[in-house]
Amino acid sequence: MNRAELIAELERILGPRGVVAHPDALYTYDADGCVMDTHEPHVVTLPTSAEQVSAIVRLAARIGMPIVPRGAGTGLSGGATPMRGGIVISTARMDKILQVDTANGRVLCQPGVINWELSQYLKPFGYQFAPDPSSQKACTIGGNIANNSGGPHCLKYGITASHVLAVQVVLPDGSIIWTGDGSSYLPGYDLTGVITGSEGTIGFVTAAWLRLTRLPEAVRVVLALFPEIAGASSTVSQVIASGLLPAALEIMDRLAIKAVNDMYRLGLPEAAGAALLIEVDGVEDGLDELLNDVTAICWRNGAIDVRPARTIAEQNQVWAARKNAFGAMGRLAPTYYLVDTVVPRTKLPQTMDEVGRISREFRLPIANVFHAGDGNLHPIILFDRRDRSQNQRALEAATSVMKVSIDFGGVISGEHGIGVEKQDYMTLLFSTDDLAAMAGLHQSFDPRDLFNPGKVFPKGRGCGELAALRRSGIAWSALKSS
Amino acid sequence: MDLTILRTDLAGISGEQHVREHPADRVIYGQTPLLAVAPGSLEELSQVVARLAAEPVAMVPWGGGTQQTWGRPPARPFVVVETNRLNRILDYTPDDLTISVEAGITLDALRAALAANGQMLPLDSPLPAQATIGGLLATAMDGPRRLGYGSARDLLIGIRVVEATGRVSKAGGMVVKNVSGFDMMKLYLGSFGTLAIIASANFKLIPQPRAAASILCRAQTPAPLWKLVNAIAASQLVPVAVEYLEGIAAIDAPFALTVASEGLPAAVERHLRDVAAFAQQAGVSTEVLRDADHAQLWSMINDVPQTAAPAVDELVTRVTCLPADLNRVLTAARAAAREADLSLQITARALNGIAYLRARGQTTALRLWHTALLKVAPHTTLLATPPALVAELPAFGAQIVNLDLMQRIKQEFDPDQLLNPGRFVV
Secondary structure (H helix, E strand, O other): OOHHHHHHHHHHHHOHHHEEOOHHHHHHHOOOOOOOOOOOOOEEEOOOOHHHHHHHHHHHHHHOOOEEEEOOOOOOOOOOOOEOEOEEEEOOOOOOEEEEEHHHOEEEEOOOOEHHHHHHHHHHHOEEOOOOOOOOOOOEHHHHHHHOOOOOOHHHHOOHHHHEEEEEEEOOOOOEEEOOOOOOOOOOOOHHHHHOOOOOOOOEEEEEEEEOEEOOOEEEEEEEEEOOHHHHHHHHHHHHHOOOOOOEEEEEEHHHHHHHHHHHOOOOOOOOOEEEEEEEEEOOOOHHHHHHHHHHHHHHOOOOEEEEEOOHHHHHHHHHHHHOHHHHHHHOOOEEEEOOEEOOHHHHHHHHHHHHHHHHHOOOOEEEEEEHHHOEEOEEEEEOOOOHHHHHHHHHHHHHHHHHHHHOOOEOOOOOOOOOOOHHHHHHHOOHHHHHHHHHHHHHHOOOOOEOOOOOOOOOOOHHHHHHHHHHOOOHHHHHHO | OOHHHHHHHHHHHHOHHHEEEOOHHHOEOOEOOOEEEOOOOHHHHHHHHHHHHHOOOEEEEEOOOOOOOOOOOOOOOEEEEEOOOOOOEEEEEHHHOEEEEEOOOEHHHHHHHHHOOOEEOOOOOOOOOOOEHHHHHHHOOOOOOHHHHOOHHHHEEEEEEEEOOOOEEEEEOOOOOOOOOOOHHHHHOOOOOOOEEEEEEEEEOEEOOOEEEEEEEEEOOOHHHHHHHHHHHHOOOOOOEEEEEEOOHHHOOOEEEEEEEEEOHHHHHHHHHHHHHHHHHHOOEEEEEEHHHHHHHHHHHHHOOOOOOOOOOEEEEEEEOOHHHHHHHHHHHHHHHHHOOOEEEEEEEOOOOEEEEEEEOOHHHHHHHHHHHHHHOOOOEEEEOOOOOOOOOOOOOOOOOOHHHHHHHHHHHOOOOOEOOOOOOO
16 A cells, blocks of 8 residues: 555545645654654544544554554653654544543543643532643643653552543554443453553553542642752651651752742742642641641751742642743753653652762753652753753763662653653663563554554564563573573 | 372472372362462472473462452362462561562561551451462452552552463562553452462552541431432542441441541541531431441451351352442342342442442352342452352353453463463453
8 A cells, every 4th residue: 555545545534634644744743752763654643533543543454554642742751753654643633521420430531631621621520630740731631541640649649540440442453442431340351450551552542431539628738948959858758757648749959949930930049959849638627737747847857948838829839830840941951851760769869869960970950850759750951952962961861860760779760651762771670571571461462563663662672572582481591691 | 190290399399398289278169279389489489380380280379268269160170379488578668658578478467567667558358367468469359448548459569470481570660650661560460360470569558547437327228328428429528438338247237337537637537527417417327436446347347258268158249330320239139139038248338339248048049149130230250159159150240341352361471271270251
């Protein structure tokens, strides 16, 4: 099938408005938020239903062409980059919230619904969708499910996987299945669980039943300022160890404070080395007591100022600063590389010291905005992309952050996914046997490796190869020592 | 198969005293295993599995033995692989609020270690003195507090397994947030040991609450209790458990609802106050339980679905449905039990759409009751079945959805059907 025939066939399925094939337009789809590697797709499709997605997938399977799913393209690991070209399936036109079922604590929506819009839509019902990535004003539910996204409130409410009750998926053979209806314990393997976080490599989510979380009766936010990041870090550890479970514990360091200060008129003293944002929620009763305890811990750890945000407006302002901190980085440097790793919580202060050392070693400023309560770091390496040396040093600094995180018992991604960005670091964390088990799961869904190929698994050791080795059961030791 | 050679080889791996021939205390639905072997380390477990796979002979993983009646009996002669010697805590830094434990540790032993540091793993299971973490994960057993803290699905952050060939693989890690690679934890959780044997598991922990108490609402009919359930669901209260009880002698009432709150003292008191007010509006009596009474009540409730010692005329089932359908499903189950003259005990996670039902009576009556139950709750799972019915009743409900995909997964992980054959849906 040549290109013209392919486009004609897709237009027959989707109508002319459902197909993007102009070379200039395809350029827009050559990467997501991770621009390390760019590849244009052969064609982009904009289906409106699971049936259309299925028809596209069947066509792709027939001609052996890769399928690459795409939500808003806000991902930071290259999950939506068409590494081998192929057909991009965008969820842009699958953006409907289909049913709010408060009696069963669930909401049915299409993958292209924007995270923030879902929570806004649910507010009048008294509910929210709890996962709230910093990119929530742009990112989609489909992308959240693919990456098992996090967000500040994961500390208390858990990651996306805990909030996906069932998904409708188009499998690589084009069949459409539902993994459940939102009730617990469907007999058999937890397909919902394995599809969530699989980065679009084993199925294309076309609808989802998501868990509704009741809005809390009351919320309190405090912004505590510390001379150094160490004080903020130890406050986090002590708050958690003292038996309190805040809704969020977020830290911004000196550079990040500088970036957000002007933009959001927070008037934070730039002498402050760290700002710790603490949110507690629940029923009104006891919340002030909780807040007092948290505030006392801040003072004990050398806080220079503790500012409660009492009104909703004040709270929103503080949160806006935190969630838009990445955008504010533009004030500090032309480009930034946001690294996402996790360490055990007690290793946070040492890890931050190491990040400081890495900044000095590679002569690049690194700002830090992170989910401290979860031990989830986000060092933001500031550089100028046009400068080749800086480019190289930024990559090396990112690698160092990953290595340091692993050395402290951590992992290479907490919420952004592996995609292309970190696929070659998977071997730092996982043995060939570990990867082969993952490849086995992949193989049972997508034996031809047509769904979002070239992701997650290390380059040159693709999932097909790993699965084949796994089946043959030979040469394990040889492979391991290679 | 030469059992003597196999036995000798297994003894060579795990030690003579840890291999037993035809052990009478490991019988599953009348089937005595060929052997039971208790490896003492991950390496031994791996070697044992590799040796059994080479034979090849089927394997049944065995933790505390409290859930061996679940599903169907093994389809072939089998060797029991015990995890009781794998009972160590592998890694525990209290301030990290994470722990790594071997699969054979009992829930009570784990709880004791955590309590010493003011922490907890908020998973409940029947018979915690016997039940192991591995068994709890393999069956994905839940407890009433899943409402407040989630289930194992939400708390399991890492896993190490021995696959059917003896190969060891891991996934996840020792951090609370992790998207590095596929979430294999979800695959093994609730898979009844049919894809791999769980060797160790990592969990995120939470601090013990500063206060805890419960309120017990008794009634002569179920209707006002469901009114109460709806009132709680509509409120902004955040109870950790809302459990509906029926036919439980210790409760001193035919029907009851009990609500647990954990957290700050003032928040707990607020929950007790508000639930009492809702109960008054619904016209049911209330009793507040604290300290030992509170703990005893929940320990009793946790044990209701136990399957370690079912009576011979007892059918234990788990019913799942959408939460709003639970009252209707239980009403149908009650009516069918009355019609068939069966005694019925129920504990139900009222806001989760999950119920555990114990029915006792004549074989014919149990059969009729189960048929009626499947009509209203097609996903009914059998947790313990009278021997006369075990070959006959569908263990995992009326229909297994997406069975072909599950079979492909099984084929990939255990093509020779060595792990718990016949037990599960695949």
